[in-house]
Amino acid sequence: MLRCYHILLIFLPLTLLCPRPIFSLPDLFTGRRIDSMAASIQSDVVIREAVKDVWTFSCPFDLKGVPIGARSTAIKLTDGSLWVLASTPLTQDTKSKLAELGDVRYIVSPARYHHFYLKEFKDEYPNAKLIGVKDLNDVKRLEGWQLDEVFDGSNPDEQYGFESEIGHCYFSGSKMHDVAFYHKASKTVFGGDLLFNLPCNEQYLKSDISPHIPIITSMLQPETLFCRLFIWLTEGDYRAMARDARRVADWDFDRFIPCHGDVIESGAKQLWKSTYRRYF
Ligand SMILES: [Fe+2]
Secondary structure, three states: OOOHHHHHHHHHHHHHHOOOOOOOHHHHHHOOHHHHHHHHOOOOOEEEEEEOOEEEEEEOOEEOOEEOOEEEEEEEOOOOOEEEEOOOOOOHHHHHHHHHHOOEEEEEOOOOOOOOOHHHHHHHOOOOEEEEEHHHHHHHHHOOOOOOEEEOOOOOOOOOOOOOOEEEEEOOOEOOOOEEEEEOOOOEEEEOOOOOEOOOOHHHOOOOOOOOOOOHHHHOOOOOHHHHHHHHHOEOOHHHHHHHHHHHHHOOOOEEEEOOEOOEOOOHHHHHHHHOHHHO
16 A cells, blocks of 8 residues: 555655756645646647657656646557557647648546646647546546547456557556557557656657766666666556556567666566565
């Protein structure tokens, strides 16, 4: 069970190292104050085709002084339409690239706290199906709008329409309510807060700000003690976490595209298994 001293143990050292306080417990577990962090995101988007038919939209994002970066991803499906993991602002550059690539058919959120830009994506692409975690829908309903469909873990084999090309795994045992996605053709897995890979060099490529903070940057990487501690602290149900961590490990992938940090171009499956070794 998550205790206050766990939070202190993990976040106090970081707070001491950071130019500004990072975040508070309410930030993490209610999401209320996290919403205000959207203001710190910038619009210097770096757009590239990471691998055939997979486009990334990377930009700076700092969590109260810690540069962790943000990234959206668009996958061109075989019918020419687009599946978009939306986690960055819908800038003019982003809109132009998406228009060039195809019609947006799906907009997905990969985690409980990745919702800042969902509404602007949905407003721009009203015919696209907006899908996110159930917990997020409860919040959005209060704001007067809601998701079209939800990931809620009640049926791991739930079909949303893109499964022939993109697999999904909702981590019902995580307090972060993460969802992992798997693009079969490119052997790539995507995640919101499942795996950090700092520094976020690509996301700060057009920024004057350095993405490096001594010590902290090296802590937020796969396999580190800090990352494994973070996974443990945000674990709500060990058995569900083990089931889902293994399910991802069963996918045939080599690349991992995180929302926070640089793309892991190869060897990602081994890094996944090592970071989530608690469940194997
Ligand atoms: Fe995140």
